[in-house]
Amino acid sequence: MMILFFTYLTLSDPNLTIHDIGVAVWSGKECINTRMVAACNTWVKQFPEVAVYSDFYPKGSKEKLQSIASPTKLLFFELGDCRQHYLVTAWQRAQPRFMKAMEHFYRYNTSKKWYFFCDDDSFPIARNLVALLKDYNSEESKFIGKLYCAWPEVVFGKKEMEECILFAQGGAGVCITATYFARIVDNMTECNAKFTHRYYAGSMRFAKCSHDAFPREWIEGRILSRRDDKFFSTGPISEIEDGANINTHPVNFHKLSISSIYYVRNSYMSMFNLPSNNASRFTDWRDVAGNKYTIYMDTKLHSYNLMLGYYLGLTDNFESFLQRQTSQYIPVFDEKEVDKIVAYKQYYNDNFLLEIICDDTVPQGKMWTDHYEIRNYTHVYTRMKCPPIEEYVWP
Structure with missing residues (x-):
């Protein structure tokens, strides 16, 4: 029994707190006064501090968001126009910012044990996040999320699957140990610049960089941890309609309209x-x-x-x-x-x-x-x- 208890302690972190987790949101100028307002009115208040990454901030928006989010402290970072093509959609313009934000956030504060990222149309549940990460050893190289195979046409230039490079969907939420960030961070800027396909999603960029750097480790069961039971790529009603079991202490929902952000808040919190x-x-x-x-x-x-x-x-x-x-x-x-x-x-x-x-x-x-x-x-x-x-x- 003592051996099992010791093994649990070495493979987990029961003393982890919310202060050990850096939290960041990928956003953009189109969504600062819409989705981010809804986020600050709801889930942001679960965390002591949240970093918000955008290309630009409309005038007065930082003060507005901080007022709404109080007492949570917001950190605002402006990355500028990172697009790689002249005519792009908002989604295409955002993808090159994905890794740039991740690298910046880690370098900004390397003292955290974990780093959690999500989109501005997501809804993370803070205490479920902490409870999940307590079951992991933050001293290991870990990347946790909802896993898929990267799109072959984008990654390999072929319609047929050459091999499956696993990536964790960013919008569904991803968790990364500081241990793994320290290993990959110096490769991120140069690696991100290699990807010019307009449909090369940011989460796939990170996966390809990681796979190229650590091909034997960037697999499920090593660095990658599949938690499809905790990280959901759509909202709760869509997940229920698709037959998913969401009664699993979920960590994050994604692809939420503004009204759906409040819907999820209504399910999990009463604010008064x-x-x-x-x-x-x-x-x-x-x-x-x-x-x-x-x-x-x-x-x-x-x-x-x-x-x-x-x-x-x-x-x-x-x-x-x-x-x-x-x-x-x-x-x-x-x-x-x-x-x-x-x-x-x-x-x-x-x-x-x-x-x-x-x-x-x-x-x-x-x-x-x-x-x-x-x-x-x-x-x-x-x-x-x-x-x-x-x-x-x-x-």
């Missing part, structure tokens, strides 16, 4: 102000978000199946999907103890209201149906152990 002093607070629902519950009505034959924070259906599968969640968990405060939350309300479209009565006698993770009312909409009362109220602080 205290009535007594207007102080900003939140509750973290990640341990139960995505859990499936049966809400019993008059008989067991008349029931709903709830995927908490996501959708309501008639049976326990997405084919019976009726309606999505349309609000965050709205706190209901006690009339006497004004800062005490006694319940949360969450709407599922306009005709279903779920009210969760906070009850510490309910076992952790369980939900009990209490009663229901039918007016112009269905109002179902349930009971569960609610998460604690928290401040935006990072011990």
